[in-house]
Amino acid sequence: MDGARRREAILELLKTEEEPLSGTALARQMGVSRQIIVQDIALLRATNKNILSTNKGYILYGRDDGAGTYKRVVMVKHDNRKMAEELYCIVDAGAKVLDVIVxxxxxxxxxxxxxxxSRKDVDEFMERILSDTAKPLKELTGNIHYHTIEAPDREVLDEAEKRLRKAGVLVD
Incomplete structure (x- = not known):
């Protein structure tokens, strides 16, 4: 299979998958190396394909062009001990944490x-954070960072903010 057809196949797989696909899994499916997949993803992104690289793999963001979703950027401040609570506030309200910005x-x-x-995603993320030897959050950001959160309606975003405020991590 040539590169153009492989990239089309990757895009089709990403369109149908609900969960992220790892570079290794895509490489195995396409019969190429993981590095070829990394290059293919870069080429797809260069053609304005909205592919996110997460800690679990690649996912096509905006399958439905964002129809029916709302986004908001929130500023939060907390130390590492409040990280899981902050993320639970958002997902428990029914919203998604798209990114972190520092x-x-x-x-x-x-x-x-x-x-x-979901809470499962939070728990898996926390396992990786806690097992990592990275610098504490404060050293990198002064404990302040932002998240883009997404939800099906504004009320869910409002509820996520309310929970973050109650947890004492939202910066108004």
């Missing part, structure tokens, strides 16, 4: 896709 003193704004939709 302002770095040297590099400027840094955004990372998260795609956290």
């Amino acid at each position: 302002e770095h003193e040297v590099y400027g704004q840094i955004a990372v896709d998260l795609c956290i939709n």
